[in-house]
Amino acid sequence: MNNLQLPQKDREKEIDCLESFIKSDIDARELKRAIAVRMAISGNIYHKISKILGASKFFIGYWKKQFKTKGIAGLKLGHKGSKGYLTSLQNTEVIEWLKNKEYWNSDEMVTYLDR
Template identity: 85%
Template sequence: MNNLQRPQKYMDKEIAELESFIKSDIDARELKRAIAVRMAISGNIYHEISLTLGVSNFFIGYWKKQFKTKGIEGIKLGHKGSKGYLTALQNTEVIEWLKNKEYWNLDELVTYLEQKFGVIYKLKQSYYELFDWAKISWKKTQKTNPKFDKELVKKRRKKLTIFYLKTRLV
């Protein structure tokens, strides 16, 4: 059954439903789908719609069919992203835990997350992001440089001072 055979009241109802959806705060891709479907239902020629919206005839037909079979849900975006491992509250708790520590260690964070929340990330980058959100450099694990030797520094400074003085006099 094409648009010409359908009663006008059904077309008006569908168009009103699409208009309401278009006026709501939606993603640009959903908006383009809804406008294409509304124009098609209103009787516009696919070629005109494709030129106006910059889409293919297949795009118009596909989303019109989705709308006819599933309604507005058919033209909405299907993928909503993956669910995070930690909730916002748990994230905040981990960040506070990190901020209250004097020293930080990646292995300690991994153990804490596993024991407290049962979360094990596949990539180390996820742990590094937690450090970053807590405004902590994850490499900052010791108060002082273990390689620092005051005597070596004094000798090196003395050598550099002598070198500087010699090159300055030349």
């Protein structure tokens, strides 16, 4: 079943869900994915979407499939980065130390961090 065969109510529900996600504070990569999917679900042809967003037709199809199978969670970034080595207090102390320096020296910073 292609997108145009979905009942109008279901398409509108999906578009509303995507609109809410787009308006939230999201990463630019997630935003591009969501806009591509919203445009595809709205009935725009992939060629047109591809030209507007500078994305491949594969990109559009892939993220549309992810959205259809996993919902908004399928559009979100999977990698959130690694846990930092410093606590938030240590991080604040390092930043304050750097602010008080007239110049920065990487060897001096390594020594400071080792302490």
